[in-house]
Amino acid sequence: MTRINIEIVSDVLCPWCWVGKKNLDKAIQASGRPNEHFSITWKPFLLRPSMPEGGKVKAPDTPENPRVSERLYEAGQKVDINFTGKCDVAPNTVLAHTLLRYAAKEQQQKKNNVQHKLAEILFRMYFTDGQNVGNIQVLEDAAEEAGLEVKKAIEFINNKDEQALVFNEAVDNTRSGISGVPSFFMNGKLMLEGAQPVDHFLYAFHDSMSC
Numbered sequence: 001m002t003r004i005n006i007e008i009v010s011d012v013l014c015p016w017c018w019v020g021k022k023n024l025d026k027a028i029q030a031s032g033r034p035n036e037h038f039s040i041t042w043k044p045f046l047l048r049p050s051m052p053e054g055g056k057v058k059a060p061d062t063p064e065n066p067r068v069s070e071r072l073y074e075a076g077q078k079v080d081i082n083f084t085g086k087c088d089v090a091p092n093t094v095l096a097h098t099l100l101r102y103a104a105k106e107q108q109q110k111k112n113n114v115q116h117k118l119a120e121i122l123f124r125m126y127f128t129d130g131q132n133v134g135n136i137q138v139l140e141d142a143a144e145e146a147g148l149e150v151k152k153a154i155e156f157i158n159n160k161d162e163q164a165l166v167f168n169e170a171v172d173n174t175r176s177g178i179s180g181v182p183s184f185f186m187n188g189k190l191m192l193e194g195a196q197p198v199d200h201f202l203y204a205f206h207d208s209m210s211c
Helices: 015-030 070-078 094-110 114-127 136-146 150-157 160-175 198-208
Strands: 004-010 038-044 183-186 189-193
Touching: 004 015, 015 070, 015 114, 015 198, 038 094, 038 114, 038 160, 094 114, 094 136, 094 150, 094 160, 114 136, 136 150, 150 160, 183 198, 189 198
Parallel strands: 004 038
Antiparallel strands: 004 183, 183 189
């Protein structure tokens, strides 16, 4: 059975990336293919590349200016996501992406899905729990929850060279023509953009096997 290598270009700041992930996970389960026939890697994108290192304080959440739109809230409910808008800071996500980069290396070495698991944790921490995923302590907690070696993970994300590699990769993804996220590449080909429904992923799985 042909293996499907999936690369997801995404930003932790993007709520629709989490919705898209949930639908991807459901599609994998619905495909009837064993999980090990799918390889999933997350790649960085920066929706706000000029975001200050400490992030930016958000406007207050009010009925007139809600942080979570009705459309987004309803989309989340359909895939068991609770978008709360609780986080008062829009974070700089370079460190979060650097942690995902570390998890990708661990995933490749140990042949597990720890990076995919970490992506879920980071989305939940930010969009539901209201935690600032630009904060080192929050990222330490995320690494621990994902089952990573916390000390090594924190040393990695504090490495300025690794941060620069992440930033440059995100810039390269923008320059390559990716203008929005999530973008889903399957076996090297761009197959889907946006938070697509489950059936679109199933069609993409089929099409990617003929690439």
